[in-house]
Amino acid sequence: MTRIAKRSTCPISSSLDLLGDKWSLLVMRDLLFRDKAHYREFLASEERIATNILADRLERLEAAGLIEKSGEHPRSGKQTYVATEKGQDLIPLLLEMMLWGARHMPPTDTPPQLVAALERDRAAAARAIREQGGIEAFLGSLGG
Amino acid sequence: MTRIAKRSTCPISSSLDLLGDKWSLLVMRDLLFRDKAHYREFLASEERIATNILADRLERLEAAGLIEKSGEHPRSGKQTYVATEKGQDLIPLLLEMMLWGARHMPPTDTPPQLVAALERDRAAAARAIREQGGIEAFLGSLGG
DNA sequence: CCGGATCCGTTTCGATACTG
DNA sequence: CAGTATCGAAACGGATCCGG
Numbered sequence: 001m002t003r004i005a006k007r008s009t010c011p012i013s014s015s016l017d018l019l020g021d022k023w024s025l026l027v028m029r030d031l032l033f034r035d036k037a038h039y040r041e042f043l044a045s046e047e048r049i050a051t052n053i054l055a056d057r058l059e060r061l062e063a064a065g066l067i068e069k070s071g072e073h074p075r076s077g078k079q080t081y082v083a084t085e086k087g088q089d090l091i092p093l094l095l096e097m098m099l100w101g102a103r104h105m106p107p108t109d110t111p112p113q114l115v116a117a118l119e120r121d122r123a124a125a126a127r128a129i130r131e132q133g134g135i136e137a138f139l140g141s142l143g144g
Numbered sequence: 145m146t147r148i149a150k151r152s153t154c155p156i157s158s159s160l161d162l163l164g165d166k167w168s169l170l171v172m173r174d175l176l177f178r179d180k181a182h183y184r185e186f187l188a189s190e191e192r193i194a195t196n197i198l199a200d201r202l203e204r205l206e207a208a209g210l211i212e213k214s215g216e217h218p219r220s221g222k223q224t225y226v227a228t229e230k231g232q233d234l235i236p237l238l239l240e241m242m243l244w245g246a247r248h249m250p251p252t253d254t255p256p257q258l259v260a261a262l263e264r265d266r267a268a269a270a271r272a273i274r275e276q277g278g279i280e281a282f283l284g285s286l287g288g
Numbered sequence: 289c290c291g292g293a294t295c296c297g298t299t300t301c302g303a304t305a306c307t308g
Numbered sequence: 309c310a311g312t313a314t315c316g317a318a319a320c321g322g323a324t325c326c327g328g
Contacts, residue, residue, distance in 0.1 A: 009253035020166040109153035
């Protein structure tokens with residue numbers, strides 16, 4: 001009866017400190033699922049994030065090591081962001097969120113083929129999306 | 145070449161409207177993983193949610209159909225909350241969040257046995273935790 | 289133009305005190 | 309015990325300005 005686990009600690013709180021807001025995961029989705037990389041592209045998402053909020057989130061996500069500034073802006077003025085390994089590891093979490101939303105928050109624009117692929121094999125789908133750098137490419141490879 | 149998906153819409157935004165804050169998922173964790181059901185038990189969690197925030201979140205989660213008030217408080221003053229089907233479907237998402245945190249947000253108090261079980265078979269772990277009504281019980285059943 | 293920074297009115301959060 | 313009421317602090321978000 002002398003258990004180790006006297007206090008149940010399966011803390012998601014540390015993750016929520018970083019990700020527990022409306023925008024952070026949205027930026028990661030744009031980066032990981034849609035093939036976005038530029039400040040301008042994030043701004044263009046249908047959720048309409050404000051410029052100051054976006055700048056703040058990019059900064060926080062970079063500070064936390066989820067993303068990195070990659071491209072220089074030699075003369076073209078193009079700054080690009082990429083997801084780190086740590087950031088890419090959010091793919092399964094984001095997919096679960098998509099799946100939950102597709103099931104319980106109708107109406108959904110989530111492609112049925114994607115839902116099907118996820119229900120068939122989550123891990124495989126996550127791997128493929130990661131390797132192909134987005135959902136669009138993954139869906140294309142499913143058969144089109 | 146006439147694709148259906150002209151605009152990439154894999155919206156997690158609807159989910160984030162409800163869950164994209166620091167506390168909602170924490171309440172769901174208490175409900176789903178730790179065997180909590182009473183207002184007072186949620187308050188007792190180490191993250192120290194404020195009373196008005198808790199009341200607000202419980203209300204929102206109930207309105208969204210993730211939880212239900214169950215017990216009456218005839219004279220005993222005991223109100224209990226339970227997760228609905230929709231709420232229980234968050235288990236995989238919460239597990240992914242735990243796993244991500246365990247990997248990338250050290251130090252973690254997440255039991256290594258749980259991490260191992262999750263990496264072995266996420267779906268099976270999710271099912272077991274759901275059936276047994278918590279992580280404590282699940283860990284106990286793993287061998288102890 | 290692009291990637292932000294700054295300003296500012298509005299909304300939301302959250303700690304504490306208080307009530308039925 | 310299960311919440312409200314209150315009120316200051318923080319976050320939001322729209323508009324605008326700025327350096328490269």
